[in-house]
Amino acid sequence: MYNEINLDNIDLRQEPPLEEPARQYYFMAECRQYTKRFFEENGRLPSASVHTFGCQMNARDSEKLIGILEKIGYEMTEDEHAELVLYNTCTVRDNANQKVYGRLGFLNTIKKKNPHMKIALCGCMMQEPSVVEKLQKSYRFVDLVFGTHNIYKFAELLASSLESDRMIIDIWKETDKIVEELPADRKFFFKSGVNIMYGCNNFCSYCIVPYVRGRERSRKPEDILQEIRRLVQDGVVEVMLLGQNVNSYGKNLEHPISFAELLQEVEKIEGLERIRFMTSHPKDLSDELIEVMKNSEKICRHMHLPLQSGSSRLLKIMNRRYTKEQYLALVEKLRNAIPDISLTTDIIVGFPGETEEDFRETLDVVRKVRYDSAFTFIYSKRTGTPAAVMENQVPEDVVKERFDRLLQKVQEISKRTSSRFEGQTMPVLVEQVNEQDSRLLTGRLSNNLLVHFPGTENLIGKIIDVKLEESKGFYYMGSYK
Ligand code: SAH
Ligand code: SF4
Ligand code: F3S
Numbered sequence: 186m187y188n189e190i191n192l193d194n195i196d197l198r199q200e201p202p203l204e205e206p207a208r209q210y211y212f213m214a215e216c217r218q219y220t221k222r223f224f225e226e227n228g229r230l231p232s233a234s235v236h237t238f239g240c241q242m243n244a245r246d247s248e249k250l251i252g253i254l255e256k257i258g259y260e261m262t263e264d265e266h267a268e269l270v271l272y273n274t275c276t277v278r279d280n281a282n283q284k285v286y287g288r289l290g291f292l293n294t295i296k297k298k299n300p301h302m303k304i305a306l307c308g309c310m311m312q313e314p315s316v317v318e319k320l321q322k323s324y325r326f327v328d329l330v331f332g333t334h335n336i337y338k339f340a341e342l343l344a345s346s347l348e349s350d351r352m353i354i355d356i357w358k359e360t361d362k363i364v365e366e367l368p369a370d371r372k373f374f375f376k377s378g379v380n381i382m383y384g385c386n387n388f389c390s391y392c393i394v395p396y397v398r399g400r401e402r403s404r405k406p407e408d409i410l411q412e413i414r415r416l417v418q419d420g421v422v423e424v425m426l427l428g429q430n431v432n433s434y435g436k437n438l439e440h441p442i443s444f445a446e447l448l449q450e451v452e453k454i455e456g457l458e459r460i461r462f463m464t465s466h467p468k469d470l471s472d473e474l475i476e477v478m479k480n481s482e483k484i485c486r487h488m489h490l491p492l493q494s495g496s497s498r499l500l501k502i503m504n505r506r507y508t509k510e511q512y513l514a515l516v517e518k519l520r521n522a523i524p525d526i527s528l529t530t531d532i533i534v535g536f537p538g539e540t541e542e543d544f545r546e547t548l549d550v551v552r553k554v555r556y557d558s559a560f561t562f563i564y565s566k567r568t569g570t571p572a573a574v575m576e577n578q579v580p581e582d583v584v585k586e587r588f589d590r591l592l593q594k595v596q597e598i599s600k601r602t603s604s605r606f607e608g609q610t611m612p613v614l615v616e617q618v619n620e621q622d623s624r625l626l627t628g629r630l631s632n633n634l635l636v637h638f639p640g641t642e643n644l645i646g647k648i649i650d651v652k653l654e655e656s657k658g659f660y661y662m663g664s665y666k
Contacts, residue, residue, distance in 0.1 A: 187206055209364075216347060235247050244378065334359065376425070377421050382431070423457075427463060487526065487529070489530065499536055516528065530560070531561075536564045555601075558595075600656075634661065
């Protein structure tokens with residue numbers, strides 16, 4: 186197994202191998218020379234700080250980047266006063282970009298005091314040519330820039346950067362490559378995200394993801410199952426299968442397999458207790474999947490089913506390929522098969538051309554579905570997407586007013602919906618000591634709701650029965666005997 190390779194056994198007098206991932210392990214060994222030298226000179230290891238700005242897939246990428254850095258010998262820290270600071274960026278909405286530019290200004294002041302510090306940027310935002318141009322022009326203090334397709338090359342790029350004072354930029358437009366067997370570090374020892382596919386082919390007209398993440402590519406089922414088996418051996422009890430549209434998993438593999446079939450294989454893995462997945466596109470959600478979920482003991486009672494809009498007219502312009510009626514029928518099918526399922530969603534307010542009538546259709550779906558929770562977003566114009574050049578952009582004050590109305594409705598409903606298990610005792614995966622009150626633990630129900638209850642740290646990572654004493658709207662207070 187590559188993961189167990191001892192970097193000290195790699196002969197750096199030889200040329201770097203051409204095949205992957207061997208090539209990256211060679212460069213990890215090269216970077217390790219630097220961390221060793223640093224230790225000899227400073228009496229401590231160099232520190233590195235990785236920050237995630239985006240979605241679960243972005244977070245999983247960060248775990249891989251951290252895995253590489255740890256293998257090289259960096260000491261990980263949250264603090265941005267570090268020898269290496271890496272921002273893993275997101276560009277799904279403009280505020281994600283603005284956050285990065287703001288924080289870069291702050292990093293520049295730190296770097297002025299520590300000129301040897303390296304600043305690296307990667308992730309979705311770097312796939313936009315206009316961003317890279319701006320960095321080249323106005324952010325010369327950045328040392329390394331790479332994108333989403335060549336993230337596996339991080340060790341190689343870092344090795345070049347450690348030897349150079351130039352700004353190194355390596356962005357690929359596309360890739361069909363999936364490199365397996367690189368190290369990864371997990372934020373939680375008992376749960377992990379697992380990529381099952383990369384990219385997206387859907388081109389929803391508002392969305393930049395297909396442009397920055399490339400075309401849909403599924404990992405081979407053997408590779409996924411192997412990774413999960415190893416994770417389970419390593420103490421993981423819950424996996425989250427990740428993809429922009431997991432319901433279309435496997436369609437383009439040499440030996441096609443459906444997402445539902447993959448789930449059944451994952452279910453068989455002994456020692457694995459819980460399976461989650463994200464995200465499900467309503468257009469591809471099959472009856473087969475519902476059936477598999479219904480009969481499963483491990484698949485969690487939760488479905489994140491992004492709505493985006495309740496107006497069939499807008500859904501068409503958004504290129505979502507379902508109507509309001511089809512969405513509602515799907516919800517009914519899910520609820521009939523799995524009555525205790527929790528539903529959550531994403532909604533966009535202020536898509537170009539959205540009328541009061543369209544917006545009311547969205548409110549209507551929210552009322553009918555009674556989501557456990559919903560992420561609500563103000564439409565953000567993304568250059569390069571079809572929606573960005575649509576003429577009838579909705580004025581800001583109108584959007585703001587609708588957004589507030591939606592949020593109020595969503596909160597009112599989710600407060601009532603998510604309290605429906607009050608008084609019951611349910612299995613909970615204990616995740617951490619409560620951040621506000623250290624006498625409490627925080628755990629997650631199968632349906633994804635959180636519960637806080639008195640308990641001791643040794644329960645972290647275990648699945649235990651907790652009584653849901655009182656609903657607080659979006660979470661429960663509970664007790665454990
Ligand atoms: N693949 C997932 C979504 C990934 S992006 C899916 O199809 O459901 C996460 C969410 O960001 C989307 O569901 C959408 O609600 C929101 N989003 C995407 N582009 C946006 C934009 N331009 N403005 C506002 N919200 C957007
Ligand atoms: Fe974006 Fe649509 Fe793909 Fe989701 S399915 S990532 S919203 S294009
Ligand atoms: Fe953002 Fe990229 Fe995820 S744009 S939402 S980090 S796929």
